Amino acid sequence: MSLNFSSPMFLFGLLGISIPVLIHLLTRRQQKQIRFSAVYLLAQSQKRSIRKSRPNKLLLLLARCLAIVLLSLALANPLFSFRQSEAFLSTSPASIVFILDDSYSMRTQSKDKTLFDHALEYVSKGLQQAPENSEFSLVLASSPARVEQDWTSDKSTFSNKLKAQIASYRTTNIGDAIDKSIKLLESAEQKKKKILLLTDLDKNGWKEETFSEVEHLSPYLVQVLNFSQLQSDDNKGMVQSVKVTQEFLTQSRLLRVKATIKNFSSTVSRMPLSLFLEGKLVKEELIDIPPGQTLVQEFSYPLRRNQPLNGKVQISDDALPADNFRYFPFHPSQNIQVLVVDGDPETISHKSESFYLERALNPFSVSLSHIDPTVSTLSELLLRNLSDFAVVILANVSELPPDYELELEKFVLNGGALLFGMGDQVNAKYFNERLGNLLPVKLDSQYHTQEGNLHLLLKNNTHPVMQAFSPKTLEEMRRINFYSIYTVQAREDKKFKVGTWFSNQHPAVIESETGKGIVVVFLSSLDRDWNDFPIQPTYLPWIQRWTQYAARGLENISQQNLVVGEPFHQSAQESRWIVRTPDGTLHPLENDIFSDTFQPGVYHLFSSPGTAEQKALAKLPQGAESAGTFIVNIDTRESEPGKISQKEIESFLSGLEMEFLEPQTQTTRPQTSDGVPLATPFLLMVAGMLLIEGWMVRKE
C-alpha cells in the first residue's frame, strides 16, 4: 500500500493551518482567576448543565485545521495504491531473487499491456518500497534459465536492468530457474531470503525432470505470483506446424502448404487463415475448426520460378499473437544434382566408368541420399545446362569438348563443385595444358604396382570427410587394394590440400578452392579398373560424403528448420559467413555455429571474403553475397493452455516454503495506473468539516 501525490506542491497549503491557530490565539479571552468557596458545587452544576455540550473552542479549532489539511491534500491529488502486495511488506532488509518468466506465453495481452509488462511494473513498483539494504538478483526463467543480474543493493541498477528486459520467444524452464535462484540465495548476505516467482503458471514450464536437481533442503520462502489472472482475453488458437511439398504438373509445379491449426477456444469455430509468400499475402481463407480441435488446412499455390521461397501462415490475432503465425522455407530442389560425365561408356552397363559411381550416389530409384546423379557422355555434355547441377564429376574423361573447360571454370567460380576421377582414358597432357586453371596439380604419370602393395593411408586423418567414419570403417578402407594411380606434381601458382595419402606417399585426394567453388581430384579410378574400391561397402559413404562436402552451398543450409534457441550449424570453411537476423542486425558466424536464434522469422545467410573478426557488424561488407536463408519458429508446446495447479507446484518444490500471492488487477478496482484517486473523498470530508464548523459556531 502506498500514498502518492500527483501535485505535491499543494501540500504547502498545509501551512495554512497556522491561520485558524493564530485566530484562536488572538481571540482567546483572558482567563480570570478567582478563589471561590463552593467549587465543588460549580463542578456539580457543570455536570448537570444542559449547556455543557457547548463546543469547546479547541474542537472548533481542530475542525478548522482539519478542513484546511484535507483541502490541501485533496488539491495535491492523492493516489492510494493497493498494488504493493504483501510480497514487499517487510521492515527488515531481505535478499530477494526475482524469477521473471520471460517465455513467450507471458506475451499474452492484458488490455494494452502484456503479462510480462505487468510483471515488470509490479517488480519496479515493489522495488521502491523494499527496505533499505535489501539486495536483489534477477533470474530469467525462459529456457535456458539464466542469471541476468547477480546480487545488487543498488535499486537504480536493478531497475535499469529490469527496464531492459523484453519477453522472449522461448519456452519456460522453471526448474532450472529455481535451481539457479537457490544457488544465488546460498551466497546472499541478508538473513531473510526469498524467491519471488512472477509467472503465468504455464504447464509447459513445469517439467518434472527439470526439478530433479533442485535442492529442497534449504527452507527458503518462494512466493508465486500468478499473472495469468490479469489476462483479459484468451489465446484462441495457434499454427502448430507447416509442411511444404511440391507437385509436378505437365507444365508447371504446385506448391502445397499443409498448415496444422489448433483451436483453443471453447466458442470460436471459424477463423481466417492467411498464406504469405516472400512477405506478400497470396491467399486467405476462412476455416471451420470445432472448438478444442485441430485441423490440417492445405493451400495450393502455383510456382512459376524455380527459386527458394520463404513463407508464413497466419491466423487471426488473439491474446497471444506469438503463436498465430509460423514461417516455412521452401526449396524447389532439395537434392544435390550431380552430373556424372562418363569418359569410358560401354554397352555393357557394368563395365561403364559411371556404373558404380551412379549407384553409389543414389543406391535406389527413389532419392534417399538427397543426391540426384545424372549420367552423361562426353557427346551429350553440350546439351546439359551446368547451372542445373551442384556437382560435376569427370570420371576417366580423356578430353572435353572444345572450349568446354571455360564453362567448367565459370561453373566452379560461381560455387560449383568439380570432381575428377582418373583412369586409362585420361589425357594427362590435355589436362595439364587446358585445365590448368582448375587442376591444382600437374598430372605426371601413371604408376602401377603389384596387388597388395598400395593402400590408402588413413591414420590421423583430420579431414572433415574422413572424420565422420568410424575406426572400423577406416580399417576396412585401409585394406582396399590399389593397382594404378596417377602421380602428380605441384603447381607453383596453386594452393591445394591433400585430403588423403597413399601408402607410397603419393597424394590420393587433392582439393583446392577455386572462386566460390571447389575442385577435388581423386588420383585413381572411380570404377574397378585401377582398384577394388567400388565393390567395397565403404565406397558408397565415401563418395557420397565427398559429393556432399564438395556441394556445400544453398541446398544444405536450407535443410535447417529450427525452433527458437536451437543453434544453426554451418561449416565455415575458408570464407566468412554472416547471418542477418529478422530484426536486421548482422552477426558473423563463430566456430561454425550461430546460437542467437531467439527470434522467430527468416534468417539470411551471407558469405563474404575474408575472415570473421568483429562481433557485430553495422552493414554487410563489400562483396558479400546471399548464401541462402534458414527459418526459426517458436516451440508451440508453450502455447498449450494448461496451467499448473498449486498442488503440483508444492509437490515439485517440496521442502521449500510456498506462498501464493495475487497481483492486483486494474479491472477489479476503478483506479488509474498508479492507484485509487482520493481527491473526491477528501473534498467530501472538507465539506463535512465545514458543516461541522458552521454548526459549532452557530451553537456558540
Next chain:
Amino acid sequence: MENSAQKFDAQVLSRISTLKMTAMNLVEGLLTGRHRSRHKGSSVEFAEYKDYSPGDEIRHIDWKVVGKTDKYHVKQFEQSTNLKCTILLDASGSMNYQSPLNGHASKMEYARNLVAALSYLLLKQFDAVGLTLFNDQVVEHIPPRSKASHFQHILHGLANISPQGTTQIADVLGGLAEILPRRSMLILVSDFFIQNQDLKKSLKLLCSRGLEVILFHVLHPDEIHLPFEGDMVFESLEEDPTIGLDPQDIREEYQNVIQDHIDSFKKDCNGLGVDYVFLDTSEPLDQALSYYLLKRKSLIKL
C-alpha cells in the same frame, strides 16, 4: 483586647442588647428568676420527697419525717438555673470568601458579628456562653461561662480566627455531643459547604441528647447568584480541584443547585425541630437577628 473590640460594630452591639432571647424547648429562664426549670435540684422551693438512696446528699434528709415515720426521705426542690449555650463557629477556608466584585463583608466578618451579638445577648441574660471554633477538627474551645467578663474571652477568641482547612462538621459534632452538657443550647454558624457528610445524622444525635440546636446558615450573595462574567478559573478555598469555565454557562444550573442545597437543610432542620436561620451577608445583621428573636417569642406565646 482593645483591637478586638474595635472589630465589632458598636451600633450592632447596642441594638442587640435590647433584644431578648428566650429558649423555646427548655423552660429555664432567659434571665434568672423569670423561668422555672423542669429539672429538680437544690433551690428554695420545695417540690416533693423522695426515698433516700445512697449517694443522695445527707443534708437534704428531712429529719422531721425520719422522726415521724422512721424512714429516710430526702427533700427535693425545683431548680432555677441559667442557660448554657455553646456557639460553634465554622473556621474553615470557605468562610474566608471575599468577593472580587463588591464590598460586602466576608462571611467570616459577618459570622463574627453574629457570634459576638449572640454572646453579648446571652451574657446579658446571665446565661453561660462558650465558643468552639472548628474546621476539620476543633480549633479552639472556650467553655461556657456566665460572667460578664467572659465576653472578653469570646471576643478574644473571635479576633484570633484565621480561617483555613476543610469543613468536617459531622466529625466535629459527633465529638462535641459527648462533651457538651445535656440540655444546653448549641448555636452552629457555618456556610455548610460540606461534601458527602451526613449533617442530618449528627443533628439527630445532638437532639437526642436534649440539646437545643440553632443553625445559622451564612452565605455570600456571590455564592448564591454566581454573578461573574467571562472565562474564569475557580480555585477552591478548601481542597477541591480547580475548575475553569464560563459562569454564564452554568449560572442557572448553579443557582438551582445552591437553592436545593439550602432547601435540603431547611427541610432536615424542620424535620428534627431544629431552628434554621438563613443569613445573606448582604442583609443587615440586626434585621436578621431581630427577625429570628421575634419569631422565637411568637412561638413561645403559642
